[in-house]
Amino acid sequence: MLSTGQMNAIQQSAPLLKAEGTKLVTVFYQNMIRQHPELLNQFNKTNLMNGSQPEALAATLYQAALHIDRLEELLPAVKQIAHKHVSVMVKKEQYPIVGHHLIEAMKEVFGLNEQDDTLLAWKAAYDIIANIFIAIEAEMMDENVKQKGGWADVKPFVIKKKKQESPALISFYLVPEDESELPMYEAGQYITVQADMPGEAYVCSRQYSLSDQYHPSYYRITVKRDGHVSTFLHDEMEEGDVLQVSMSQGTFCLQEDTKEPAYFISAGSGVTPMIGLVKTAAHRNQPFTMIHADRLEDVTAFEKEFESVLASSSHGRIILCNEQFEQSGKGGLVEKAACRIDRPILQSVMREGKGQFYLCGSPTFTQEMIHILKEMGIPEQNIHFESFGGQSMKEMEVV
Ligand SMILES: Cc1cc2nc3c(=O)[nH]c(=O)nc-3n(C[C@H](O)[C@H](O)[C@H](O)COP(=O)(O)OP(=O)(O)OC[C@H]3O[C@@H](n4cnc5c(N)ncnc54)[C@H](O)[C@@H]3O)c2cc1C
Numbered sequence: 001m002l003s004t005g006q007m008n009a010i011q012q013s014a015p016l017l018k019a020e021g022t023k024l025v026t027v028f029y030q031n032m033i034r035q036h037p038e039l040l041n042q043f044n045k046t047n048l049m050n051g052s053q054p055e056a057l058a059a060t061l062y063q064a065a066l067h068i069d070r071l072e073e074l075l076p077a078v079k080q081i082a083h084k085h086v087s088v089m090v091k092k093e094q095y096p097i098v099g100h101h102l103i104e105a106m107k108e109v110f111g112l113n114e115q116d117d118t119l120l121a122w123k124a125a126y127d128i129i130a131n132i133f134i135a136i137e138a139e140m141m142d143e144n145v146k147q148k149g150g151w152a153d154v155k156p157f158v159i160k161k162k163k164q165e166s167p168a169l170i171s172f173y174l175v176p177e178d179e180s181e182l183p184m185y186e187a188g189q190y191i192t193v194q195a196d197m198p199g200e201a202y203v204c205s206r207q208y209s210l211s212d213q214y215h216p217s218y219y220r221i222t223v224k225r226d227g228h229v230s231t232f233l234h235d236e237m238e239e240g241d242v243l244q245v246s247m248s249q250g251t252f253c254l255q256e257d258t259k260e261p262a263y264f265i266s267a268g269s270g271v272t273p274m275i276g277l278v279k280t281a282a283h284r285n286q287p288f289t290m291i292h293a294d295r296l297e298d299v300t301a302f303e304k305e306f307e308s309v310l311a312s313s314s315h316g317r318i319i320l321c322n323e324q325f326e327q328s329g330k331g332g333l334v335e336k337a338a339c340r341i342d343r344p345i346l347q348s349v350m351r352e353g354k355g356q357f358y359l360c361g362s363p364t365f366t367q368e369m370i371h372i373l374k375e376m377g378i379p380e381q382n383i384h385f386e387s388f389g390g391q392s393m394k395e396m397e398v399v
């Protein structure tokens with residue numbers, strides 16, 4: 001347990017962390033990866049290089065400093081990070097490595113020496129925070145392997161079917177090579193896929209949301225052509241090829257069974273978790289509205305699937321948005337709106353401002369939607385999001 005003096009020292013370092021946190025974690029990652037390049041098997045190199053992973057960690061440290069006397073308030077965020085850690089196979093033996101390099105970076109960037117009170121307080125605090133993560137993650141890993149059909153880390157999956165959904169989107173149907181039944185998963189969760197790419201010294205790990213409800217024999221993911229790994233999956237991975245895949249993780253799932261309306265708001269590849277979520281809401285007979293925006297050639301990728309969801313639900317609406325649609329209106333059951341997702345369209349579909357809001361897309365899209373919803377008076381506990389970049393805590397600051 002931390003002493004009052006240690007808690008004060010940490011809280012006093014919060015402004016410094018806010019101002020210099022990104023610099024701190026950038027130095028931390030550079031030094032750590034130089035000494036432990038094998039960590040590139042787990043980290044997404046793009047997120048490290050474009051700064052989104054350093055920013056996510058810096059924001060978490062800042063929040064930890066602010067809440068050091070009431071860490072339990074951070075539990076929802078800790079759980080979300082723990083899901084990511086389990087998905088990328090973080091091990092308890094790796095926490096001292098991260099702790100060592102973080103403290104070394106604090107010395108270097110903040111000019112602290114070994115005996116400085118602030119440094120000693122952070123060393124103690126890191127151990128406490130690390131132990132919280134280790135305990136939660138051990139429990140989650142244990143639950144994974146205990147589940148019928150469950151496994152630890154990754155196991156081989158065969159690409160059973162590859163389906164072009166639109167110019168930019170391809171669905172992969174992944175079946176366990178050992179043909180075992182898949183453990184239950186919740187709509188909205190994601191898996192980690194490891195790509196063993198030619199010319200790369202380490203495997204490239206990426207997360208992909210499951211783009212359908214539970215099916216016992218396959219995971220379906222839908223990948224947008226975007227960069228390194230997604231292009232490799234599109235161009236090089238064919239039916240019959242094998243990928244290493246983790247069990248599903250993630251907290252972006254429907255809230256408890258409720259008759260409250262659910263709003264699903266997505267852009268681009270953010271549509272993927274929404275497909276399983278709308279099917280689940282329709283199955284529960286829960287009123288829902290989905291609004292999705294994408295490029296003209298991609299926005300209707302799942303229209304047929306959405307039509308059958310709406311045919312089975314008397315309380316659902318699905319609106320596809322693109323500014324280049326010739327006009328707004330209904331073709332079949334799915335509606336089309338000739339606009340981007342903005343405040344007017346959100347206001348027009350909302351029923352008395354009540355309900356749960358689920359957002360998914362790029363970090364920029366997610367932040368913009370959170371901002372609009374907050375302006376419209378939606379309570380933060382009713383806003384749930386999955387961001388397809390490593391920035392969970394950053395968006396939490398917006399919330
Ligand atoms: C929980 C979760 C679920 C996800 N679900 C899905 C999903 O269902 N479907 C899906 O398609 N994706 C999903 N993603 C995103 C996915 O994990 C990958 O990030 C995505 O496929 C891009 O990876 P990549 O290797 O192809 O691109 P990368 O090579 O990693 O590049 C990512 C982006 O950064 C840009 N970029 C790369 N390097 C630079 C640079 N030096 N300067 C400027 N820009 C650069 C690229 O152009 C690209 O737009 C999800 C992410 C998370 C965290």
Ligand code: HEM
Pocket residue numbers: 039042043044045047053056057060061080081084085088090091094095096098129130133389390391392393
């Ligand atoms: C107390 C210590 C730690 C904190 C506070 C922390 C914090 C975070 C945060 C905030 C994220 C982003 C989560 C998200 O995208 O939703 C993350 C992701 C991640 N963490 Fe940690 N982490 C810690 C320890 C570790 C350790 C010990 C490892 C082991 C190497 C590790 C490896 C990773 C990896 C690989 C990711 C995914 C990054 C990506 O590629 O996008 N973390 N962590």
